[in-house]
Every structure is written in C-alpha cells, then in structure tokens.
Amino acid sequence: MSEGGTIKVTEGSLVLKSKLEDGLYTLAGSTIVGSANASAVQVSNDDKERLWNMRLSHMSACELEMLSNRNLLKDEKINTFEFCEHCILGKQKKVSFNTGKHKIGGLLDYIHSDLWGPSKLPSKGVKRHLLTFIDDFSRKV
Structure with a gap:
C-alpha cells in the first residue's frame, strides 16, 4: 500500500514502512511485530x-x-x-597429535630443549633469553 511517498508492506503480523528518498525506498523506523495468527500463515x-x-x-x-x-x-x-x-x-573437532614413538633407556638418552626470549626487561645478569633442557627419563630441568 502506498500513500504520500511512503510504502507499507505487511505479511502476517510483520509490518514494514519505507519512504521514498532519491528514487529508493528506505526503511523508516524499525520493524513492528504484533501477535501472529498461526492459522493465517502458511509455512512449508x-x-x-x-x-x-x-x-x-x-x-x-x-x-x-x-x-x-x-x-x-x-x-x-x-x-x-x-x-x-x-x-x-558445531560438530567440528580438533585432530589429536600422535603419541611419541621414541624409546628411552636411561638418563640423558632423550633431551627436550626450549629457547625463550628476548625479554623486555633484562635479568640481574643483564640477559634477555632463557634456555631450558629437560631430560625425558627423569624429567629433571
């Protein structure tokens, strides 16, 4: 339905009002939702x-x-x-990592290391990096 440059579109209980600006109809205000009559609306x-x-x-x-x-x-x-x-x-999941396949028999057979840095603040010894070694058998650092 159109009157005075404003168009009103209704479907069921949904009412949209638009006004003509520069050759285009733009939504005036917000969507107005009322009570719906379920028997009047056909849903596939x-x-x-x-x-x-x-x-x-x-x-x-x-x-x-x-x-x-x-x-x-x-x-x-x-x-x-x-x-x-x-x-x-919603049903995606992370792929898990395989377990390690190395055999260790004693101390210092397998070593993990990590280098961290540079740090913004230096240590007391004026160092900015940290290096760690971890023995896989004993878990000593």
Missing part, C-alpha cells in the same frame, strides 16, 4: 524442519525424526532437512 514443511532444528540446538536429523515419531513436536512430521552450515560447524 522444509521451514518447519529447519525451525525445529534451530529450536533444539541443531540436533541431528535422526534424533529429530525420533522425537517426531513420538509426537513430541506438535504433531509435525520431520523426515529430513536441508544442509545446515551451523550443524556442521
């Missing part, structure tokens, strides 16, 4: 499945289908739903 089956997936913290399709079969989702049937990027990103 894919949208219902996606909505339940989001409501239940991106639960797997198998678990959603199990809830649907038990009639726990307001009598809505959930079969499968489209690809969900949030589901994939």
Whole structure:
C-alpha cells in the first residue's frame, strides 16, 4: 500500500514502512511485530524442519525424526532437512597429535630443549633469553 511517498508492506503480523528518498525506498523506523495468527500463515514443511532444528540446538536429523515419531513436536512430521552450515560447524573437532614413538633407556638418552626470549626487561645478569633442557627419563630441568 502506498500513500504520500511512503510504502507499507505487511505479511502476517510483520509490518514494514519505507519512504521514498532519491528514487529508493528506505526503511523508516524499525520493524513492528504484533501477535501472529498461526492459522493465517502458511509455512512449508522444509521451514518447519529447519525451525525445529534451530529450536533444539541443531540436533541431528535422526534424533529429530525420533522425537517426531513420538509426537513430541506438535504433531509435525520431520523426515529430513536441508544442509545446515551451523550443524556442521558445531560438530567440528580438533585432530589429536600422535603419541611419541621414541624409546628411552636411561638418563640423558632423550633431551627436550626450549629457547625463550628476548625479554623486555633484562635479568640481574643483564640477559634477555632463557634456555631450558629437560631430560625425558627423569624429567629433571
């Protein structure tokens, strides 16, 4: 509906008002949301499945289908739903490191070292780096 350079778009309970500026309609104000009549709005089956997936913290399709079969989702049937990027990103995990494959028989057979520095503040001996050696067998530094 258009009147005096302002256009009003409504869908269900959603109302958007825009005004004409320099040949473009820009959103005037903010979105106004009222109460919705659920019977008046037609939602596709894919949208219902996606909505339940989001409501239940991106639960797997198998678990959603199990809830649907038990009639726990307001009598809505959930079969499968489209690809969900949030589901994939939420299920990523770090790849673990392999365990070390070295054999140690005694002291000083395997040594770990680390060099740290430079430090902004020098030590009492005017040094700015630190070198450590750790024996793998005894764990002595």
